[in-house]
Amino acid sequence: MDDYEIGTETERTISRRQALATGGGLLATGLAGCTGLTGSTSSDDSEENSGSEGPVAVASFFSFYDFARELADGTPITVKNLVPTGLHGHGWEPNASVTRDIIEADAFIHVGKDFQPWADRAIQTLKDDDVDTQLINVREGVELVELAASLDPDEEGVGQGRGKDPHFWLDPRRAKTSVDNIADGLAELAPDHEATVRENAETYNSEVLARIDADYQAIFDAADRKVVQLAAHNAFQYIGVRYGVEMRPLVVNLAASGDVKPSDITEAKAVIDEHDIEYIGAGVFETRKPAKQLVAETAVSAYFPVTPYAGVREEWVANDWGYEEIAYNINMPTFEVVLGNKSPEEVGGEGWAEQWRNFE
Known part of the structure; x- marks a missing residue:
C-alpha cells in the first residue's frame, strides 16, 4: 500500500x-x-x-x-x-x-x-x-498535476x-x-x-x-480578475487548477527558502501593471523582503498573508487553529482582497486588516 x-x-x-x-x-x-x-x-x-x-x-x-x-x-x-x-x-x-x-x-x-x-x-x-x-x-492514490x-x-x-x-x-x-x-x-x-x-x-x-471547497469556489466565482500575484514560493497551483485562477508565484521553485531573482521581480512588476493589481499575497513563513520591494516599486498598496498550511505561528497554536481555521482566517480573506472582491477592512473580522497589512 x-x-x-x-x-x-x-x-x-x-x-x-x-x-x-x-x-x-x-x-x-x-x-x-x-x-x-x-x-x-x-x-x-x-x-x-x-x-x-x-x-x-x-x-x-x-x-x-x-x-x-x-x-x-x-x-x-x-x-x-x-x-x-x-x-x-x-x-x-x-x-x-x-x-x-x-x-x-x-x-x-x-x-x-x-x-x-x-x-x-x-x-x-x-x-x-x-x-x-x-x-x-497520505499521498497514496492522489492524482498530482503537472508543475x-x-x-x-x-x-x-x-x-x-x-x-x-x-x-x-x-x-x-x-x-x-x-x-x-x-x-x-x-x-x-x-x-x-x-x-x-x-x-x-x-x-x-x-x-x-x-x-471549505464551496466557500473557496464562491470567492473565485465572484472575482472579475483571474490572476493572483503572490510574493511566495510555488505552492498554490492547486488553488488555481481547482478554481480556474492563475496563481503567479514570485519564487518559482517548490521550496519556501528559494531565492528571488531580479527577473522574478521584473516579471511580477509586469503582471501587477498589466492587471492593475493593488494588493498581493505574501508567504507567512517566507521572507517579506520581495513583497516590500514590490510595495515600494509598484502601484501595490500592501501585501497580506497566504500559507500552504505547512506551518503554524505561536498564536495559531494558542488558538488551536488547524487547516480549517487557517483557511478561514488567513487564506480566504487574503484572496478576497487580492482579487478585488472586497477591501481589506471588509474581510476577516474586526482588526484583521490592521493586523495583517504588511505584516512582519
Whole structure:
C-alpha cells in the first residue's frame, strides 16, 4: 500500500525501544544534514488526547497532523506534529530528537517520496533496521498535476514522478483522499476504534472540507480578475487548477527558502501593471523582503498573508487553529482582497486588516 516496504518477518523485526537501546542506525545517523533546529514539538503544542496510554502517531507535516488529530478524536490515539512552531514544513532539516520521536512512535504519517528528504531518509532507515513503526502515506492514490512551466529546472525531480506538483492538499477535494488514507492507517493502528475513526473521517470530509471547497469556489466565482500575484514560493497551483485562477508565484521553485531573482521581480512588476493589481499575497513563513520591494516599486498598496498550511505561528497554536481555521482566517480573506472582491477592512473580522497589512 505504501511507497515504502517494511520487513514484516517476526524474527527480523525489532521494536522501537530495542532500536533506541542499541543505538540503531536511524538514531545514530541523526538524519544526516541537520541544521541544528529543534525538531520535536512540545506536548502542549502538538498532542491530542494527552495522557492517553494508547498508540502514538507522529506526522511530518502540519496539515496531515491536523487531519489525523481530527480523526483520532474520541479514541486513545495520540497524534504529534514533528514540525516545530514557526517553521515551514518543507525545506527544514530536523535534529536527532525527531529521530527518536519517529522510532518511539507506533505510526509515522508522511507525504510520500521526494517531498521531505529527511522523512525519506527516516523511512529508508526504518526499513534497513527493521523497526516496526507503521507507515501512513497520505499521498497514496492522489492524482498530482503537472508543475508550472516556470518551475526552476533544479526542482523537476520533486513530487510523484518527474514534473509533478506535490502540494495537492491545497485542493480540498484532493485533501479528502489524504483524510481517507489517514483513516485507513489509524484504523489499522487502533482496530478497536475503527468505527470512530471512519465516522470522524466521513464527517470531516463531508462537512469541513466540502464547506471549505464551496466557500473557496464562491470567492473565485465572484472575482472579475483571474490572476493572483503572490510574493511566495510555488505552492498554490492547486488553488488555481481547482478554481480556474492563475496563481503567479514570485519564487518559482517548490521550496519556501528559494531565492528571488531580479527577473522574478521584473516579471511580477509586469503582471501587477498589466492587471492593475493593488494588493498581493505574501508567504507567512517566507521572507517579506520581495513583497516590500514590490510595495515600494509598484502601484501595490500592501501585501497580506497566504500559507500552504505547512506551518503554524505561536498564536495559531494558542488558538488551536488547524487547516480549517487557517483557511478561514488567513487564506480566504487574503484572496478576497487580492482579487478585488472586497477591501481589506471588509474581510476577516474586526482588526484583521490592521493586523495583517504588511505584516512582519
